[in-house]
Amino acid sequence: MAKVKPRVKVPKKAEAGEVITIKTLINHKMESGLRKDKKTGELIPKKIINKFTAEFNGKPVFSADVRPAVSANPYFQFKVKVPESGTFKFTWVDDDGSTYSTEKKITVGG
């Protein structure tokens, strides 16, 4: 599989207490475990992103427990009320145990 690369959109600046929208996307096949290999007729084993979390300055803000019914290249959009400047950390957990993460900074006020 191609290299897994998370992509996240966070505004660079916000007012204190403003509710911002965050969009995240990661390339992943999200193999449901229900699909059959066309040649062998055997089921392709399940391999999905099963968990997504977003933290702000180390505090959990938003998370999702993901099951196979989420589409390939899972996309999540959600909102966060930012009290201060800081760093968002986004983490995706794969069924095979690997994790993918990325960070984004936001400046509040100034």
Add this chain to the structure above:
Amino acid sequence: MMMKAATMRVTRRQALGLGAGATAVVIAGPTVGPAVAKGPTAEDAIKAFTGGTETKTGKVSLSTPEIAENGNTVPVSFDIESPMTADNHVQSVLVVADGNPRPGVATFHFSEMSGEASASTRIRLAKTQNVIAVAKMSDGSFFMDKRLVKVTIGGCGG
């Protein structure tokens, strides 16, 4: 390509038409353990989430397309009416699709920092069915919303 997809859909429909027994056979492949051979229904999933508490309608507004041409990526979003303060906020939201071989889609967890309890994602739908969102409030009450989505070409492989 289109032809192939159409044929696949027909066989899938037929298989589903045979009822739960046939579905179980389809799922119980060699690599899948017996635990998931007979998957829980959407009702079971909701019950597990609410612990049997009555779910009221209102507060939750779920939006989906009325007709989804491609069941592989159906945009779904929800918005829940809540002030999102420390003592009154939405804790989590369960999304289920009652006609999928495995109805659970995702559970979203919010915090008082969420500002607004809304999220959107893209999901797979195997056939025409209801998408249901159940929200758990911080006071222990549950609210839900339901939308029927007509699917032209099913997702979830087959």
